[in-house]
Amino acid sequence: MSLRCRDVIEVIEELAPKKLAIDGDNVGLQIGDPDKEVRKVMVALDAVPAVAQEAIKRGADLLVTHHPLFYRPAKNLRYDGPLGHTANLLIKNDIALYAAHTNLDCAIGGVNDALCDVLGIKDRQILDQGYTEKLKKVVVFVPKGYVDAVREAMCKAGAGHIGNYSYCSFAAEGVGTFKPLEGTHPFIGEVGKLEKAEEYRLETVVPEGSLKNVIEAMLSVHPYEEVAYDVYPEDIPYRVYGMGRIGELDCAMELGEFACYVKSRLSVPFVRAVGDKSKRIKKVAVCGGNGTGLISSAIAKGADAMVTGDLGYHQAQDVLSSGFAVIDAGHYGTEKVIVPRLADYIKEKLHHTGLEVVQSQVDIQPFSIF
Numbered sequence: 001m002s003l004r005c006r007d008v009i010e011v012i013e014e015l016a017p018k019k020l021a022i023d024g025d026n027v028g029l030q031i032g033d034p035d036k037e038v039r040k041v042m043v044a045l046d047a048v049p050a051v052a053q054e055a056i057k058r059g060a061d062l063l064v065t066h067h068p069l070f071y072r073p074a075k076n077l078r079y080d081g082p083l084g085h086t087a088n089l090l091i092k093n094d095i096a097l098y099a100a101h102t103n104l105d106c107a108i109g110g111v112n113d114a115l116c117d118v119l120g121i122k123d124r125q126i127l128d129q130g131y132t133e134k135l136k137k138v139v140v141f142v143p144k145g146y147v148d149a150v151r152e153a154m155c156k157a158g159a160g161h162i163g164n165y166s167y168c169s170f171a172a173e174g175v176g177t178f179k180p181l182e183g184t185h186p187f188i189g190e191v192g193k194l195e196k197a198e199e200y201r202l203e204t205v206v207p208e209g210s211l212k213n214v215i216e217a218m219l220s221v222h223p224y225e226e227v228a229y230d231v232y233p234e235d236i237p238y239r240v241y242g243m244g245r246i247g248e249l250d251c252a253m254e255l256g257e258f259a260c261y262v263k264s265r266l267s268v269p270f271v272r273a274v275g276d277k278s279k280r281i282k283k284v285a286v287c288g289g290n291g292t293g294l295i296s297s298a299i300a301k302g303a304d305a306m307v308t309g310d311l312g313y314h315q316a317q318d319v320l321s322s323g324f325a326v327i328d329a330g331h332y333g334t335e336k337v338i339v340p341r342l343a344d345y346i347k348e349k350l351h352h353t354g355l356e357v358v359q360s361q362v363d364i365q366p367f368s369i370f
């Protein structure tokens, strides 16, 4: 069976669920048919005309970008403007466009984790807590002899995680009753006759994001024609998502040295540093792109410095006055790390389908250094 656009989207949204996107963001499929066949995906940071042309040249069926082409409501699609030009190139060449923006910033293993990995920041936590995923309890009634298979399928699909333990479940034996009616094909019992069956009440916990997959997996192995199961809401937080990260460097260094370290790790031509050059830096906050709105959170959480992009003049003055330190490695410089990470993720997840995944090679950094 050929791979469709929606199959690739499903995999991306496993990593970066759309519900993680901040209010007002516009993520998801922006151009194209979700049922379109996809053989080649190209991953890029931005959907600019040069990237659309590259996607055409390299024969991509789906372009996946971090920044959405349609971010604010478009007032027109004039082909002589950059937005309309890009959309026209993609539509004419039947290339679908998908954007994972702030949902990918907040995702575990997304932009900010990729940035921490490149910068060697360990023991990290979320800088600005956003969405808390809760657990649900799923209870299913299983005939004797099928409990292991059902548990296995559910746990493989994401059920049963408590802390660092997996396959957490409980099974209690009991008697189930049912009377198969006309037109049924019961696994146990006969039509029109009350049946008493030896069953197990199998219960486990499921993060709400995995509920659909777990129920599908459970139904696929359960032998009954009609499966009795319940889903109970729990008020137990499972996982916290949010913007930015805060963690520690292996070794403390002075701000001047740290600036050179960031420049080298991110392979950018320069960084701008604000703060006392001799300040000792060990605890570091990061936020890819424009994370200047999180400087106060970084200070409140005891960071020695923050790495982000798009720091303005007046913000820099405030940072200096407060005794904090910021390394501005640029919006592009702090976000480009996600392109290889996302391409590798899609490739690994869909390797078995023969999908080709490539990274954009076009230099889209808009600034030149003189």
Ligand SMILES: [Zn+2]
Binding pocket: 067, 288, 289, 290, 331, 335
């Ligand atoms: Zn950005």
